[in-house]
Amino acid sequence: MKKMLVVHASPRGERSHSRRLAESFLDAWQAANPDAQITRREVGRAFIPHVTEAFVAANFYPEPQSLPKVMKADLQLSDELVGELIAHELLVISMPLYNFGVPSGLKAWIDQIVRLGLTFDITQDSHGVAQYQALLKGKRALIITSRGGNGFGPGGENEGTNHADPHLRTALGYIGIDDIRVIAAEGEESDKSVFLRACEEAERQLRDLAGHF
Ligand SMILES: Cc1cc2nc3c(=O)[nH]c(=O)nc-3n(C[C@H](O)[C@H](O)[C@H](O)COP(=O)(O)O)c2cc1C
Numbered sequence: 028m029k030k031m032l033v034v035h036a037s038p039r040g041e042r043s044h045s046r047r048l049a050e051s052f053l054d055a056w057q058a059a060n061p062d063a064q065i066t067r068r069e070v071g072r073a074f075i076p077h078v079t080e081a082f083v084a085a086n087f088y089p090e091p092q093s094l095p096k097v098m099k100a101d102l103q104l105s106d107e108l109v110g111e112l113i114a115h116e117l118l119v120i121s122m123p124l125y126n127f128g129v130p131s132g133l134k135a136w137i138d139q140i141v142r143l144g145l146t147f148d149i150t151q152d153s154h155g156v157a158q159y160q161a162l163l164k165g166k167r168a169l170i171i172t173s174r175g176g177n178g179f180g181p182g183g184e185n186e187g188t189n190h191a192d193p194h195l196r197t198a199l200g201y202i203g204i205d206d207i208r209v210i211a212a213e214g215e216e217s218d219k220s221v222f223l224r225a226c227e228e229a230e231r232q233l234r235d236l237a238g239h240f
Contacts, residue, residue, distance in 0.1 A: 029063040031056070032115035036071040036122035036133035037173075043071075044173035044212060048229055049121035052171060055237035066115060068108070068136075071122075075135035076104065091144055105139040112140050116166050117240065118204065120195065124174040128190045137198050146202040161203030168207045169240060170195055171233070175216040180209075208236070 033053065037043035053065060076082075082105070085098040094102075112118070122133055129137075140146060148160045170192050179189035192209045199207060212229040214222045 029060050029117060030115040031063060031065050031117040031119060032111060033065060033067045033119045033121070034133070034136060035067065035069055036120065036130045036136075038071045038130065038132070039123075040072065043121075043123070044215065044226065045121040045123055045171055046071075048173065048210075048212060048226065048233060049119060049171045051230055052119070052169075052233040052237055055234050056240060059238050066111065068111060070132040070136045071130060073132075075132050075139060077135055078138045086143055105142060106145075108136065108139045109142050109145050112146070113163070118166060118168040118199075119171065120168065121171045122173075122191065124172060124176075124179060124189065124191045127188050129194060137195075141198060141202055159201070161201060163203035166204045166206070167240070168195075168199060168204050169236070170207065170209045171229075172209065172211045173215060174211060174213045177213045177217065179213060180211055210236070 031053075033049065035043075035046055035049065037046050039046065041047075057063065057065065079101070081098070081101040085094060085101040086105070088094045088098065120133070122129055125131075128134070143149065146162050148162055150158050150160065152158050172192060176185060178184040179186060179191075183189075192211075196205075196207055199205070210229050210232050212222070212225045214225050
């Protein structure tokens with residue numbers, strides 16, 4: 028049975044375009060995969076904690092097998108989020124572009140799921156130089172995003188200032204999720220008709236993808 032984890036990152040509910048596009052993709056995908064399971068994880072309208080000193084101390088504890096019980100509590104939510112990610116082979120992230128990057132709730136989620144020993148590992152080569160290894164395998168991701176401006180995609184005039192989906196490609200790739208597709212609707216701040224056309228085009232691409240994702 029296919030299992031899909033959907034991470035919604037817009038703080039907006041019904042007004043959110045990225046959320047609406049993602050939900051319409053999910054309707055089409057569920058129709059094509061009636062037995063599949065969808066799990067939703069809210070990071071835009073629910074609080075995901077920032078990294079704290081206690082989290083760092085527990086995450087990088089020198090002997091993880093003997094991590095004191097009291098410190099285990101500092102990793103509890105992270106353990107849950109990592110377990111959830113591991114349990115689903117498909118990942119959908121819906122997000123707005125915020126100040127040229129990802130919304131802070133999504134960044135907080137990334138910081139919780141990039142976990143030493145669980146989603147990536149560090150060893151040293153014979154010269155003592157750190158070697159990094161991704162621990163997740165066989166997953167695919169789809170990023171559905173909405174942007175106020177235009178030209179943030181590949182080859183666009185603002186591509187160099189888009190640090191949102193490129194950041195996700197790097198961070199997810201680091202833990203082994205490197206099969207990533209991005210579908211964007213741009214121009215919410217343009218004339219209504221411009222953005223409407225962009226949303227229709229994004230929905231068309233998402234409908235096409237729903238049959239083979
Ligand atoms: C705090 C904030 C920051 C934003 N920063 C950008 C930005 O850097 N570039 C851009 O094109 N649009 C920016 N926007 C516009 C959003 O990307 C746009 O409204 C998007 O459609 C919102 O997605 P949503 O409808 O899913 O919430 C910003 C909006 C907000 C509220």
